[in-house]
Amino acid sequence: MEETDFGIVAPSEVGAAFQITQDNTGLVTITPTAVNAISFDIDFGDGSAVATGIVAGKNVKHTFTEATHTLKVTAKGLNNLKTTADVQLVVSFKAPENLVVAITNDESVSKQVNVVATADYATTFDFFPGEAAATIPVSANIGETASFVYKAAGTYAVKVTAKGGAIATTDYSVDFEVTALLQPTTSAPTPKDRPSSSVVSIFSDKYTDVANVDLYPNWGQSTQYTAYDLNGDKMIQYSNLNYQGIQFDEQDVSGMEFLHMDMWTADLDAIDIFPISKASGEKSVNKTLTKDAWNSFDIAISDFTDQGLSMNDIFQFKFVGAGNKSVFIDNIYFYKKSEIKLPIKFDKEEKFKGDGGAGFELSKDPDNSANNTGKVTNSGSDWENVQINLDQPIKVVKDGLNKYSVKIYSPDSNEHKLSMKLEESGENEYIILAQTFSTKGWNTLNFDFSTVTEQDYPNGGAAFDGTADFKKLVFFIDGGSSTAGTYHIDDIVKVVAAGDQVIFDDFEGNGTISWRADALGKSIVANPLSSGNSSANVLKYDDTGGQYANIQFDADQKFDLSTNNKFTFKIYIPADGITGSQPNQVEVKLQDGSKERPWEGQFGVITPLELDKWQTVMVDFSSKASSTEFSRIVFQVNSENNNDKVVAYIDDFEYVTPVTHDDFEGNGNISTWYGDACGQEIIDNPVSGTINKSAKVLKYSDDGGQYANIRFDAPQKLDLSIYNKVTVKVYVPSSGLTGSQDNKLWIKLQDGSSGEPWVGQAQKEQAITLDKWQTLEFDFSDQKSETKYSRILLQFNGENNTDKVLAYVDNIFVHR
Structure with a gap:
């Protein structure tokens, strides 16, 4: 349900499991193990031929002499990535001696015991858990861990048998108490980052919760509530559960796709989850719970709406469980995968819905498997179509630029027709345009809705005034002709005016x-x-x-x-x-x-x-x-x-053209630089090379001015809400300095319209390495809400001194 990023990594946790025959022959079955491995090579360490190409999950047999051997196990993964580890094997024909066993309850997994056994002359050990149904022991290499999860807590008669290459074995027996965890010891999976418009959170540390959430309203229930804190991770704990509610300010979640919840329990078999609507009451889904583990549920909103529940006025939840058991709950939120808007390139899994017989699925470009597309399959019905609801509507504005481009892939060179229809405006308007295409492969079609003056079905013939916001986009391929076929659509974009491209x-x-x-x-x-x-x-x-x-x-x-x-x-x-x-x-x-x-x-x-x-x-x-x-x-x-x-x-x-920039080659938009007790002039780059091969730079000449600086005024106030970084290249020759000031550059933002612009200024500083060109970035993101600044000032080696500074400046610009 959640998106996942995949990466190819080398195998890890390389090891091997051994099974030795107890007949004094030294024959060992070796099963190599690793995470992310496809195959293995094993060097047995005794000079014999290396075993190669052992498929993951398979084993190899080898006869060893009586000794301690070091095997080299090489795991191979995707892209032939390899990891090698040394694994020790003890082969002895003596009965194991000095058997020492440690049995502990696992701190994270309920009713799991972990067993470690060591012994002289032993290769492996078997753990017999003493549970009636567990007739086959759990085996592990000597010195490693064998684990077993019991069905119920209690005291069990357990046995550990140490085995080597000899026929004789050595046993250890004890009565051991197995315990159950009654609360989670790890947090639920962390939710993904989501735009605020795509999530409505009721209870989650990840998102901002809605207002006035009451986790324990008095509904006459026997349930007890505790705020459970796991290392700073807040959770809900309901014990003695019969039924329990949560209430909050009314929420319209009809635009969401899923209800997410994480639940952990030690004893509850199942739970009924009820969202409650003010208008239509409550409807539930039942979820079976896996005990002693986090259960992550992504419940489709349609599971509730299909039962008649309205989702535009949800204000409560109810949970019902049998047997007065306990449950921990975290991360309660409604969400949709992503905001759907133009452009649609199917890289964000934008799913159209087939209607009238047409089918839709996310697919790949027939000519380029790296490119995502939407595949439309016409069944041959008359007015079949695919449609999608938009979170950000398509805005058609009278006398504006209302042209849209769509790419469609045709399986043949016959003439076909693509109709683009816009629906669900505020006044229920419907407009449509059609274009023909006949090229086998990709066709690019343009639709100019500025030309539309009349509406389409169901308002056929009604006037269209040229302006509307449409929330639904519909495509018909060969609409009305009952023609079957399979097509791909892609790159549904608005054509923008010159210079307005958003890239x-x-x-x-x-x-x-x-x-x-x-x-x-x-x-x-x-x-x-x-x-x-x-x-x-x-x-x-x-x-x-x-x-x-x-x-x-x-x-x-x-x-x-x-x-x-x-x-x-x-x-x-x-x-x-x-x-x-x-x-x-x-x-x-x-x-x-x-x-x-x-x-x-x-x-x-x-x-x-x-x-x-x-x-x-x-x-x-x-x-x-x-x-x-x-x-x-x-x-x-x-x-x-x-x-x-x-x-x-x-x-x-x-x-984007930076709002303010200058390369001193005549390409900038800074009209004038000013020197304050400081000389400034554009000259040939005296130290061209390394990271700056520009022909021209700005020379900064401070001959001892007490407050020497250079500056420029922007034509309007700086918009620091987005563009709040200043980058510049500088070079300061050590031969051009006097005094003992720190070698630094200060950049200051000032209100150039003020009579005292230094009052209320913002400033940042960066250390400079002498005798080299370097790129410095000054971050004013802490000023993103400030709107008064229109001046940028550069000052080398401080102020209120009479030291001299020679410097060169190039390629200054303000950016994101």
Whole structure:
């Protein structure tokens, strides 16, 4: 039910289980074990041939001499990843001696005992639990752990038998009391991050709960309530349960898809769960509980609505259990998997519903298995269709840009018709447009709803005034013709005005980009370096030696570089993740994604990078402002046409012209720089190379001004709610300094309209390494609610001193 991220990892927990024949022959059956292993190799350690290709779960037999042997067990997983471990085997033809046994109740698993046995001259041991139905012992290697879960707590007569290669064995017997856990010792599974619009939480530490939740209203019940705290994790404990309610402020959860609950019990067999509606009363589902473990339930809302329960006025829950038992409950919330809105590219599992005979399923592009699509199967019914309800409606505005693009894959070259219908507006309007297509394979169709003046069924002929918000999207393929067939739809997008394309990915599930990997691995992972980037998740770029390795994406329409020609992103390259001698850089390329050979005519911009730190990069394609053919971005780290390895991490990729930026080459939007007791001028880069090969930079000349600085005023107030980081490249030569001030750069935000702009200013500082270009980022996210700032000021080596500072500044910009 929940989404899962999968990654390929090397095998772990490599070991082996032994069974030795008790006939003084030294014949041992060896079953290798590991997590994530496909096959095994075993070196027996006695000079004999290595056993190879042992399939997981199978075993191999080998005869050993009487001695202690060290076996090397190699586990092989996916991508031929390997892990090797040494496993000790004792082969002795003497009866085991000095048997020592430790039997304990498990601290986490109820009624489980763990047994460890050691003995001289022993290879394995058997544990006989003494439970009537348990006639087969549990075996383990000597010195390792054998575990057994009893059906009931109590005292049992148990026996441990130590075995070696000899016929004789050694036994240990004792009466042992098995105990049951009465409460959970681990937390329930942590819920996933979800947009606030897709979850209504009643009780959960993960989300914000609704108001006025009462976990123990007085309904005359015998149930007792306790707030159970497991190491800071709050849970509900109901004991002596007959029935119990929870009440809260009325909630409309009709737009949710599931009710989630986690439950743990030591003794309750089943529970009835009742959501209660003010208008339609209560309906229940019954859930069987697995004892001594967390039970996670995702109950479809339709399980209740199919019984007639309305879900737009839920204000209570009721739980009913038999036998006056106990239950622990956590994470009670309603949710839907994700918010459904345009663009729809099926990367967020947007599921249409088949109607009138048509079927729908999430699928893959017939031409590209890496691309997700929606597959529509027409059965041959007259007006069959597929439809989807939108959380964010399609807005049609009179005299506005109301054009939408849809891709459809046809199995043949016959002429077909795709109709796009919009329904469920606030005034129950219905509008429709149709386009024909006849190309086998993918067709791109455009629908301009600005041309619609009349409504469709059931309001056929009624006027449409040109403006409405539609919450349902419907597609008919060959509607009215009773034609069967299978098609794919994809890339349902609104065509936007030049420069208004929204292309962004924060890798937290909020992006609009469908990335593809070419000869490398890509995956969304936890941010490995929080310093310099507080994001939880980032994109891992894992080039294991692909000659032309890259990641790329196609925009929904051609880039209008005349109005927007900047791309920004964060990147981190750890030094220990690269091989070879390629320059540390990132190249971003523009390509025409519609061409068969898209690299022909491409244009790239290379940015040198520093290792072992997050840095924000702005790529400027203003030199291609007149080009109209580009629709694809290719992202390549440390060059191409080589087999070097590169691991990099990428975040916050955005197609946006920074609100404020200057590269001192004439491409910025900062009209004027001012010097305050400080000289400033644009000059040729005196130290071109390393991470800054720019032709021009800004020279900062403080000849001893007490409050020397340079600054600029933005044309309007800075919007720090989103764009609150300032990145800049600087170079400070040690030969240009006097005095003993700290080598630092201060950036200050001020209200340029104030007569005393330094009053109420916000400032950040960064240490500087002398005699090298470096990229510095200043984080003003703590000022995101402040709206007064319009000035940015740069100041090297402090103020209120008369020391001299010479510095060079380049590529300053404000960004996300």
